[in-house]
Amino acid sequence: MKKYDVTGIGNALVDIEFKVKDQFFADNGVEKGLMTLVDEDRQNALMKVINTEQAKKQCGGSAGNTVIAISQFGGNSYYSCKVANDELGHFYMNDMKDAGVSHNLSETNLVEGITGKCLVMVTEDAERTMNTYLGITETYSTADVNEAAIKDSKYLYIEGYLITSENGKQAMKHAKKIAEENGVKVAMTFSDPAMVKYFKEPMEEVVGASVDLLFANEEEAMLFTGKDNLPEAREELKKVAKHFVITQGKNGAMIYDGDTFIDIEPYATNAIDSNGAGDMFAGAFMYGITNGHSYASSGKLASMASSKIVSQFGPRLQWHEAKDILSKLNP
Secondary structure: OOOEEEEEEOOOEEEEEEEOOHHHHHHHOOOOOOEEEOOHHHHHHHHOOOOHHHOEEEEEOHHHHHHHHHHHOOOOEEEEOOOEOOHHHHHHHHHHHHOOOEEOOOOOOOEOOOOEEEEEEEOOOOOEEEEEEOHHHHHOOHHHOOHHHHHOEEEEEEEHHHHHOHHHHHHHHHHHHHHHHOOOEEEEEOOOHHHHHHOHHHHHHHHOOOEEEEEEEHHHHHHHHOOOOHHHHHHHHOOOEEEEEEEOHHHOEEEEOOOOEEEEOOOOOOOOOOOOHHHHHHHHHHHHHOOOOOHHHHHHHHHHHHHHHHOOOOOOOOHHHHHHHHHHHOO
């Protein structure tokens, strides 16, 4: 019996989320709709022009949000990450603990530096734009990968954002190798179209011959495969992923279960914030497949959960909301 359903690796970031008008981007030179890596000075300059009192602060990062979702639905998850010995680092560690996620952080192993932050700017059309200063997590490396946790998990979950640094890429490959050598399944998310567009070759290197489960949205799927339409892209993905999920926003999702394609219907919702929708979909789906649910049932759960996330501000459900969604899946 494995101790964890999923062990995740990724960039530990404190998400600082706030609402803006489109004019904010023009006034401050921000490219809308993308995740952009920035230095500390640039991020500090942006923070001076936002209303931090109304901003929502939570521990996050892509894989961080996903392992929290797994925990909220009742699964056992572990997160291997890196934060600094500063105020936000301690906030991150305590918030992750409160979310019920086991992790590699402790009062004695926090290092000197600056904990990474992600400014999440949400516009009235529900689109999220992110400016990220990685801080200490930019040094995440093979030394930070918890081999024992991976071996004691049903799945390893790899965040695509790690691909932006050579040490991050090596950590991804190292963790994947540990999993494969110990019969642990490997799941991976591309995380953002920019990761596929600008880091396609290193991403292909990490994916290697195959992964057990791949998460992508439509744009990422087409960018990675070099195809300009979804039917061709999904056929190409069969060559590198035994199973995969292609999220389609308001149109639901498409799942390849290794044999057939399953269309997952969307749930009607009033979208106000898309931040974390993909992370939630992955978390709910992985909870499902590691806890006895079929691919179709897990897809339904993930669709319900992500529709709930986009209808509210912030990337995380309340505990009672997760239980309510599960009750609807199993009335």
